[in-house]
Amino acid sequence: MLILPKSDIAPSDITPQEVYQERRQFLGMAGGLALAAALGGLSTSAAANTRQKFSGVISSKFGADEKPTPYKDVTGYNNFYEFGTSKSDPADFSETLRPRPWTVSIEGEVKKPKRIAIEDLYKLAPLEERIYRMRCVEGWSMVIPWVGFPLADLIKWAEPTGNAKYVEFFTLNDQQQMPGQRSNVLDWPYNEGLRMDEAMNPLTLMAVGLYGEQMPNQNGAPIRLVTPWKYGFKGIKSIVRIKFTEQMPVSSWMKANIHEYGFYSNVNPDVDHPRWSQATERRIGTGFFQKRQKTLMFNGYAEQVAQMYSGMDLRKNF
Ligand SMILES: Nc1nc2c(c(=O)[nH]1)N[C@H]1C(S)=C(S)[C@@H](COP(=O)(O)O)O[C@H]1N2
Numbered sequence: 001m002l003i004l005p006k007s008d009i010a011p012s013d014i015t016p017q018e019v020y021q022e023r024r025q026f027l028g029m030a031g032g033l034a035l036a037a038a039l040g041g042l043s044t045s046a047a048a049n050t051r052q053k054f055s056g057v058i059s060s061k062f063g064a065d066e067k068p069t070p071y072k073d074v075t076g077y078n079n080f081y082e083f084g085t086s087k088s089d090p091a092d093f094s095e096t097l098r099p100r101p102w103t104v105s106i107e108g109e110v111k112k113p114k115r116i117a118i119e120d121l122y123k124l125a126p127l128e129e130r131i132y133r134m135r136c137v138e139g140w141s142m143v144i145p146w147v148g149f150p151l152a153d154l155i156k157w158a159e160p161t162g163n164a165k166y167v168e169f170f171t172l173n174d175q176q177q178m179p180g181q182r183s184n185v186l187d188w189p190y191n192e193g194l195r196m197d198e199a200m201n202p203l204t205l206m207a208v209g210l211y212g213e214q215m216p217n218q219n220g221a222p223i224r225l226v227t228p229w230k231y232g233f234k235g236i237k238s239i240v241r242i243k244f245t246e247q248m249p250v251s252s253w254m255k256a257n258i259h260e261y262g263f264y265s266n267v268n269p270d271v272d273h274p275r276w277s278q279a280t281e282r283r284i285g286t287g288f289f290q291k292r293q294k295t296l297m298f299n300g301y302a303e304q305v306a307q308m309y310s311g312m313d314l315r316k317n318f
Pocket residue numbers: 074077078079080081082135136137171190218219220231232233234235236237238
């Protein structure tokens with residue numbers, strides 16, 4: 001189901017066409033951001049092509065000791081099927097998304113259903129910068145300096161009942177804003193889920209920006225999930241609904257192909273995807289001659305997350 005550019009499966013490195021394309025995407029993006037800023041009602045003092053910086057973001061102890069992937073790659077090489085299935089589509093076409101006004105509804109197993117506006121989500125907890133390694137199931141990776149706050153803080157505020165064992169997330173469902181939803185490549189709206197302990201883990205982030213700035217549309221404006229020990233598709237973008245459930249959610253990717261995409265989706269170099277190896281990865285933006293590197297168990301975050309899966313067969317629970 002996942003549409004794979006050949007270069008991501010083959011152990012070959014970045015091609016000249018890709019380098020050229022990424023540059024083209026970056027040039028194309030500035031206008032899109034300006035338009036998004038206008039539509040989104042961001043500060044009117046912002047001149048064309050300026051991006052909105054957060055103030056007072058605190059740096060945190062969570063930071064990969066690796067160099068962040070260049071901004072142009074983080075915002076020009078994306079998966080966001082609501083805008084098309086090629087890597088350049090989200091940067092090229094996501095200006096139709098309007099990240100303001102935006103509210104997230106909280107429902108299911110909670111004391112009282114609520115709605116919260118994005119501006120109030122910003123105030124729920126101090127915004128932190130967290131530099132995380134990100135690994136896509138397709139075999140490429142990036143290092144991204146996110147801005148966000150722990151999902152745990154949102155969950156405490158939401159007051160789930162004792163029956164809540166899972167958290168389910170839903171992306172906006174709107175063909176006007178997300179023209180890719182006219183195709184049936186996935187079951188819309190895109191949904192994902194976490195077990196409650198995974199959701200409460202201190203690594204789990206609700207990201208509202210990157211590189212110190214408000215989230216670009218193509219990366220999931222205005223708010224998305226980030227779970228750096230799981231494959232990238234867990235990181236559901238442009239969230240409008242969060243539902244606490246007793247039953248394990250069935251995600252869009254599980255519905256698309258249950259043999260290839262499980263609920264846990266933990267990065268695991270020892271468990272291959274049915275159609276390709278997961279042992280190595282291609283780090284985006286590190287240059288033409290860069291070799292593929294070894295993928296680490298839980299994407300290198302085993303110390304923080306491995307205990308949640310002790311006693312589980314990770315071949316069965318993939
Ligand atoms: N709603 C939605 N969320 C999504 C996707 C998507 O297609 N739609 N793609 C996922 C995949 S496969 C990856 S790798 C990450 C990519 O996030 P990035 O573009 O910010 O790097 O977003 C994830 N979240």
